[in-house]
Amino acid sequence: MSDARITVEKLDKQFGARWALRGVTFNVAPGEIVALVGPNGAGKTTLLRIIATLTRANAGRIAIGGAPLAQHADAVRAAIGFVGHQTFMYDDLTAEENLRFYARLYDLPSVSERVREVAQRVGVANRLDDVTRTLSRGLQQRLTLARLLLHEPAVLLLDEPYTGLDKIAADMLDQILLQAKREGRAVLFSTHDLERGLAICDRAIIMKAGRVVHDLPHSEWKNLAGFMEIYAGVLA
């Protein structure tokens, strides 16, 4: 799947009587970084989980690279890398065993080389033999980023990726996302760290109560203060 475009059309999701998403529609083009922002309960995590195939929508359509998720779930999964609130790592395995396991699930060739490569890139190469439970929260988050990059996904979905990262690791994540942009990958991430998130994104989608209330290209706000003015108006 070479085309990394994310297409979301009229997406609805209901949990019991509560609407988590109502008519959410947007696109992310290849080589574009889009930030999802909004207050708690706005539907950001639900939206990312639905695109990542972890949760099913009640209605609407999602396509990755033109392939509808409903009909091509496996192809979509192969094209997606997702970082969620949890690490998805096995505590009792070493960092290397975890990465090797996921590399094998993605049926990657040259597993050892690829594991070394991504571990090097996120700065955990010297901790590969450590049992995951002994790694700090920040190192586990780095390991999660290594898992994200393992299969070189065309689409990167990240839910609060800066959580638990120190400044050096957060800067490294910025570089990873900017590199993905240069390589033509589509990046969609949610964040409450507006200063950092807005600095690297091309567009910001503001969500509230399950709806997209603003879809703003970077040109529409001059600086963080300008964005905060718009954002405060939405939250009011």
Next chain:
Amino acid sequence: MRFLRQVIAIIQKDLAAELRTKENLSAMVVFALLVLVIFNFAFELQGVDITAIGSGVLWVAFTFSGILGLGRSFAAEKDKGSLEGVLLSPVDRGAIFLGKAASNFIFISVMEAVTLPLFAVLNNIAPPWFPLIPYIVLGTIGFAAVGTLLSAIAASTKMREVMLPILLFPVSVPLLMAGVNLTKGALQGRTFADVANWFNILLAYDVVFVVVAFWVFEYVVEE
């Protein structure tokens, strides 16, 4: 081949995690041994013929300690969201089921391999390893398959430790009846013809439940 590689990856992951901690296996083995010892005291007091009821004792030990292992099977996957990590990857859900079921089969078999000789020693009998072992293996296949499926269901509930036995025991009744009667037949030296009906029931149970669990697993693990 890709399917098989993914099944093997899941089995090796489970074995590597268990070999590092040995938490699951040690709990299963100790529990099975405790059951044997307790039953051994109880039956000696009553002077009961062990070849008549020993099969029941064995299968109580197998199933109760097996449930300990099965309960952890998906609980461990849920703790850090690892199952979601697996579900995110382009893996056939059937491969996940087969991998987990095979791991559970191996763990239960190891527990049985320790329990069975101790049962023989405690009761001073020389069990006929053939056909006893094939009967137990056949029973374990069905138990691991159904247990894996129901463990995945129970892991999604708040009371997963309680839910698994409540779900598993009723579904396992035909398997346990067949397993107990086949084991009893073996301990009493009866011919295969005498227990062929139970063997067929156990075989049919295995085929039906492995196939059904394989197909419905996708709906169980996906929201």
